[in-house]
Amino acid sequence: MKAEDKIIRMGRFVRESPKKLIGFVSLFFILVSAVPIVDPGITSFPRMSKIVSDFTAPSLMASPPIKTILGTVKKGDTASSLLNTYIPLKIIYDLDSRSKEIFPLTRIRKGQPYKISLLEDSLVAFEYEINKNDRLVIQKGMDTYSISKSPIEYDIKEETISVDIRTSLAEAVKRSGEYSALTWKLADIFAWDIDFIRDIQFGDHFKVLAEKRFKNGKFYGYSDIKAAFFTNKGVEYKAFLHEDANGRKGYYNEKGESLKKAFLKAPLHYSRISSSFSNRRFHPILKKYRAHPGVDYAAPKNTDIKTVADGTIVRMGYNNSMGRHMMIRHLNGYETSYFHMNKYARGMKKNKKVLQGDVIGYVGKTGLATGYHLCFRLLKEGRPVDPLKQTPSSAKPILQKKMDGFIAQTMKYSEKINAAEKLAGATP
Ligand SMILES: [Zn+2]
Structure with a gap:
């Protein structure tokens, strides 16, 4: 049996809640x-x-x-x-x-x-x-x-699905006989770690412990993905579902850290915010009203500018309005832009991967700028959003006092997932 043909499924039905009807x-x-x-x-x-x-x-x-x-x-x-x-x-x-x-x-x-x-x-x-x-x-x-x-009450069937990837996540999900909703669920869970468009390669693999909803034998979608293991380029990422004290569900790695990664609060140490995000403001040089889809951070010349999250440099250049600028693409549909730089940091070039906190350039007033500042912009799915309001913050890790319970849960889920693997190994 070829490795890429390995699709394993294990499942059993459970009642979501006891019926006390009679x-x-x-x-x-x-x-x-x-x-x-x-x-x-x-x-x-x-x-x-x-x-x-x-x-x-x-x-x-x-x-x-x-x-x-x-x-x-x-x-x-x-x-x-x-x-x-x-x-x-x-x-x-x-x-x-x-x-x-x-x-x-x-x-x-x-x-x-x-x-x-x-x-x-x-x-x-x-x-x-x-x-x-x-x-x-x-x-x-x-x-x-x-x-x-x-x-709404459903019959819940818990299943373990284990699939090798040939071309794309969507293709693997389809080949395993599952529904495309599973693709989106997985992409969401690992959105902070894996770029499902660019990083997926032959030999990647995922294993999922999923709950499926049925009513009268008809599939009604996935409810919870209890746990998912994803191997991308030889690195295994693990995600375990956990509900916090406030009833918020989230995914955590085996150490109890949230998979949702934070952006840096700001890309530099600044002295003040000289202009905040607005759809309309009076432009000091152009002397007219213009949208300002970013935040201006005033800071001394040559202050370090850092990328707020891991990503890839997609654009570097110079023009009359943005001055010396850089654009970085992050996972999860985010992009950040940095305008008016005095100079770039050493070694910066297009397609270079940068890590959160890396110095990418230095504050200047190139382009259309009255004083030394960084114009910082954040785009989500190509749309400018206010970085002061929409910067993703990471969820807190699992509380120390909850860790024993969490670890017991991860072991239970891992056992179920690995049982499917063993079965796969036993298949001729
Ligand atoms: Zn600006």
Whole structure:
């Protein structure tokens, strides 16, 4: 078996959360018989609107049955048109105004599944899938409808995928039978370490422990990538998913450091910011209003200018407005520009790789400049952004007190990933 043909898959199904439906519903009917409740987990959504189930309450209570209508929002459907038959417009307007902060009812979209629960033709609950993660739940209470957002329940299958790369990440993902969403997920996870356009080469390899979502046997996308190992040019990068105390999920290496790398706060030691980022400012030399898509740092002549992040020099030159300037391309869609330099640092040339903090040049006033300063610009996907607001900062490493738990988790994930590798080794 050739190495590049090695695609390994291991998986098993797990339930995302236990279904307490039966107990929940029967307990409810024992406690409150006047106001029924719908099941807490959506089960299935056929494409067509139809009545799929009649719920019969325990006979001793003699409660009327709850009718459930499952459907998909069609072109022209609105919350009013869907619900008007079961509740007065006045109540729909009230729900609309109250639901705005959670999810405005006016934003109901074609193609999204919904569920209507009725008791004697009066609305008991309305559920709507906002996206792949959350559903809007409007539910009748004692005297008013409550509005909330809750997660959609899926069957989760955990899988290990191990693939060699021949030409590109996208090609490898496709060859492994996975979906392109996995390409984007991986590219995002390793965006600070690997340039997926320029750095990928034959023999690179990735291994992923992924969670896939299914509903009624149908694939509903990847939820979490629990861990991913990526070998690029012989170097293995590891990423482990971790959720911090605030519920923020991020990826960390095996030492517990965040994979999200920070840019330097500023490219030099400056005396003051002489002009900040704006879309419109009065230009001191041109005497007219012009956008200033950068930050001017005033500093003495020949102050060191440093690149704010690792990258490649893509442009060096001189012109009347920018003076002596340099442009550096970084990973993750960022570019930085440095204008009005007095001179470049020794050895700088186009296509040279520079590391964060390397001195690339010295402050000057070449080009259109009134005094010694560095005009620093930051572009994200080709668009100028304010470096003082949008400079990427790294996430904090995992807290010391959480490290034992994190390491135990990484070992568990690594074992699962490596089990797929062993299997690959055993394959003839
Ligand atoms: Zn400037």
